Structures are given as C-alpha cells and as structure tokens.
Amino acid sequence: MSPKPLIVVGSVNADLVLPIERLPKPGETLAAASIETVPGGKGANQAAAAARAGYPTFFVGQFGRDDPNAALLRNALLGCGVDLAHAAEVEGPCGTALILLQAGGENSIIIVGGANQAAWKLSDGVKALIAGAGAVLLQREIPEPVNVEVAKLAAAAGVPVILDAGGVEGPIDPAILPCLTLLSPNETELARLTGLPTDSEAQVQAAAEKLMSAGVKSVLVKLGADGSLLLPGPGQPPLRQAAIKAAQVVDTTGAGDCFTATYAVAVLEGKPPAEALRFASAAASICVQRKGAMPSLPARTEVDELLSKQ
Ligand SMILES: Nc1ncnc2c1ncn2[C@@H]1O[C@H](COP(=O)(O)OP(=O)(O)OP(=O)(O)O)[C@@H](O)[C@H]1O
Numbered sequence: 001m002s003p004k005p006l007i008v009v010g011s012v013n014a015d016l017v018l019p020i021e022r023l024p025k026p027g028e029t030l031a032a033a034s035i036e037t038v039p040g041g042k043g044a045n046q047a048a049a050a051a052r053a054g055y056p057t058f059f060v061g062q063f064g065r066d067d068p069n070a071a072l073l074r075n076a077l078l079g080c081g082v083d084l085a086h087a088a089e090v091e092g093p094c095g096t097a098l099i100l101l102q103a104g105g106e107n108s109i110i111i112v113g114g115a116n117q118a119a120w121k122l123s124d125g126v127k128a129l130i131a132g133a134g135a136v137l138l139q140r141e142i143p144e145p146v147n148v149e150v151a152k153l154a155a156a157a158g159v160p161v162i163l164d165a166g167g168v169e170g171p172i173d174p175a176i177l178p179c180l181t182l183l184s185p186n187e188t189e190l191a192r193l194t195g196l197p198t199d200s201e202a203q204v205q206a207a208a209e210k211l212m213s214a215g216v217k218s219v220l221v222k223l224g225a226d227g228s229l230l231l232p233g234p235g236q237p238p239l240r241q242a243a244i245k246a247a248q249v250v251d252t253t254g255a256g257d258c259f260t261a262t263y264a265v266a267v268l269e270g271k272p273p274a275e276a277l278r279f280a281s282a283a284a285s286i287c288v289q290r291k292g293a294m295p296s297l298p299a300r301t302e303v304d305e306l307l308s309k310q
Contacts, residue, residue, distance in 0.1 A: 004134035005056040005083070006268060008261070009150050010043020011116040011141030011167070012061045012077070013095040014069035021103050037069060039076035039294045041095055041116065042139035042166055045254050049261035050137070051081035053283060054300035055268060058083045060126055061142075062115035064094040076294055086126050090118045095141070120146045122153075131157035134268045135181075137261065140167025144176075151179035160267075164260045165189040177215040184220040184260050185211075204229055205238060220263060222256050225249075227281065232273050241277035244285040244310065254293030259284040262303070282306045 018032035039048075047059035059082045063070040073094060077084060095116035100108040120143060122130075130136055136154040138147050138161065147163070154161045155178075163176065165185035172193065177183075187198040196207040208219040208231050221229045227242040262283035266276035283303045290296035 003056060003268065004132060005058055005129075006050050006135055006137060006264060007058050007060060007130055007133040008043055008047035008050065008137045009060040009130075009142070009146070010046065010137075010139045011041035011095055012039070012044035012059070012063065012073050013041035013097050013111075013116070013141075014038075014067075014073060015040040015097045015099055017099045017101055019101045019103075023100060023102065023108055037072060038292060039073050040097065040254075042141050042164065042257055044073065044077055045257035045293050045297075046137055046139065046164065046261040047082045048077060048080035048294050049254075049258045049283070049287075049297045050265050051077075051083075052297045052299055053262050053265045053303060055265040056083070057081070058086055058129060060086050060088075060129070062088045062090050062118060062120065064092050064115040065089045067092075067094040067114070069094050069096070080294065080297065086123070086129055088120075088123075090115045092118060116142050122146075122149060127153060130154050130159065133159050135160040135162060135264055137162045137164070137264050139164045139257075140172075144168075144173050148173050148176050151176045155179035162260070162264050164257070165193060166256060174214070180216045182218045182220055183211055183216045184222065184263075186222040186224070186256055190221055201229075205231075208238075220260075222259055224252070224255075228259070228277060230273055230277060239274055239277060241274075241281050244278075244281045244306070246285045246289050249288050251291045251296065252288045254296060255284045255287050257293065258287040258297055278307065278310070279303065282310070 015038040017036045020032050024030045050057040093114040095114040096112040098110040130153050151161045160181035162182045190207050191198040194207040194210045198204045211219045219231045230239040259280045263280035266279040286298035287296045
C-alpha cells in the first residue's frame with residue numbers, strides 16, 4: 001500500500017534577483033548587472049524538499065493565471081517530483097519577491113503578495129486530500145485564516161499538522177495552536193512569538209516550553225549552525241541535535257525549509273524523533289553547501305549517503 005501523502009499548503013514565489021552595487025537614491029536610476037528568476041516561497045520550497053527526499057507530496061498553492069513566471073514555478077516543482085494536481089490558478093500575478101542583492105551581501109526585498117495573498121477557496125477535492133493525508137505542513141506566507149481552516153480540517157480528521165513559524169512577523173492566531181502536532185520556529189521567531197530571550201540554550205528551552213504551554217503538542221527549534229532542539233511532548237525530555245558539519249557553507253537560503261520538510265518526511269516514514277532529527281540535519285547540511293533554495297535541495301540518495309558516513 002502506498003503511504004498517505006504529505007500535503008503542503010502554502011506560498012510559491014518568483015524571486016527576481018538583481019545584483020546591484022548599492023540601492024538607488026530617490027529619483028536615481030541604476031543598472032543591475034543581471035536579472036535572474038528563481039523559484040521560491042516557503043510552501044514551494046518545503047514541498048520540493050519533501051518530494052526530493054522521496055516522499056509523495058502534494059503542493060496546494062495558488063499561481064497567477066496570466067503571469068509568465070507561473071510556468072517556470074510549476075516546472076521547478078514538477079521537476080522535484082511534487083504533485084500539483086490540487087494547485088489553483090487565480091487572477092493577477094504570482095507571488096513575487098524583488099531581491100536587490102547589494103555588493104557586500106546585504107539584501108533589500110520587496111514582496112508582491114500576488115496569488116499567495118489573493119482570496120482562497122478550498123475545493124472539495126482539497127478538503128478530501130487533507131482529510132486523507134499522512135500529515136499537513138503549513139508556513140506563514142498565505143492568509144492566516146486559510147492556515148486556520150486547513151489546520152482545523154486536518155485536526156478534525158486526526159491528521160498531524162506541522163506549522164513552520166517562518167513567513168509573516170505577526171502573532172500566530174491562537175485558534176491554530178491546539179490543532180498543531182508540531183510548531184517549528186527558528187530562534188528569532190521563537191523570541192518574537194514568546195516575548196522571551198533566546199540567547200542561551202536554557203533560554204531557548206524555556207521559550208519552547210512556553211509554546212508548549214499554549215497548547216502545541218511538540219516544538220522543534222531551528223538553531224542554524226548550532227543545530228536544533230526538539231521538545232517531543234509534555235513530560236518528555238528534550239532532544240538536542242547538533243548540526244552535521246558542512247565542508248563549506250555556500251548559501252544557507254532555504255536550509256530552514258529543507259529541515260522542517262525533511263523532518264516531516266522522516267516522521268511520516270515512522271522514524272523515531274532522534275533519527276528524524278538526524279535525517280533533517282543531514283538534508284539541511286547538504287542544502288547549505290549549494291547556492292539557491294530549491295536547486296540546493298538534496299535527493300534522497302544524497303541524504304542516505306551522508307548519514308551512512310556519520
Ligand atoms: N552552517 C550550517 N552548517 C550545517 N548545517 C546547518 C548550517 N546552518 C543551518 N544548518 C542546518 O539547517 C537547519 C535549519 O537552519 P536555520 O536554523 O538557519 O533555519 P532558518 O533560520 O529557518 O533558515 P532560513 O530562514 O534561512 O531558511 C539547522 O537546524 C541545521 O541543522
């Protein structure tokens with residue numbers, strides 16, 4: 001019997017990257033050295049990461065009907081093995097990020113919400129897909145009421161719900177918290193969500209425990225090169241996973257998306273939490289050694305090979 005699929009409901013963006021010397025002053029025109037259109041958006045990245053890790057994955061998101069970038073985004077996802085049968089098309093542009101990449105590495109970004117922020121209507125087909133899923137994976141780059149609706153539908157059907165806290169900076173709608181099997185922030189998001197400092201290991205744990213007391217069943221904190229911390233459930237001891245050393249860190253974009261999605265895959269495959277953390281760390285460690293978000297996501301064979309050498 002084939003496993004129940006992972007359903008990623010979320011954003012997809014065309015990232016337009018323009019390398020420039022410096023930002024233009026008001027009224028000034030500057031030339032960019034080039035323009036590159038790269039697939040992105042946390043939802044799309046996470047769907048791609050899960051599919052590349054070998055798990056049957058649907059992406060439920062919205063593309064702009066008349067936007068020429070829609071084909072590029074669709075092809076990137078399909079190329080990673082993501083099932084787009086339940087993705088929608090709406091009027092207007094795709095979600096778009098204009099990334100002004102300045103000499104010295106600083107980024108200035110302008111986001112067009114586009115199709116990600118347009119009205120959403122969950123079809124009966126999508127509702128059935130959610131109810132029959134192995135798990136649902138959410139982020140915070142689509143309207144919050146959509147996340148709440150999806151989380152409630154999944155929880156009512158007994159389907160695990162994972163929320164990556166990345167995306168918009170505002171507070172999380174408390175209605176979603178009791179639906180969550182797992183909430184995964186990085187340390188900055190954890191500090192913002194709890195109003196607590198996250199500078200030391202003890203502070204990170206205290207802040208994660210505060211999220212648990214708000215009704216979330218487990219919390220997975222991403223700590224960059226310091227690895228990750230999982231609170232697996234009430235009364236269970238925390239699990240600490242070090243990052244798996246990368247020979248060379250080239251670009252950490254998308255590492256968090258890769259980590260959350262591959263952790264979800266490992267749990268869906270029945271791996272115990274400590275092993276799932278190792279799996280996700282191996283995938284993210286490969287991801288940081290390559291440029292870009294989606295193009296840097298590892299294939300299953302690469303993750304398994306790295307783990308076999310540990
Ligand atoms: N320099 C690194 N070397 C090895 N692994 C890393 C490194 N940086 C990140 N990772 C791995 O990736 C995981 C997620 O990274 P991070 O904590 O930076 O997520 P994030 O802040 O959500 O990332 P982003 O928003 O940039 O996608 C970490 O828990 C770790 O396992």
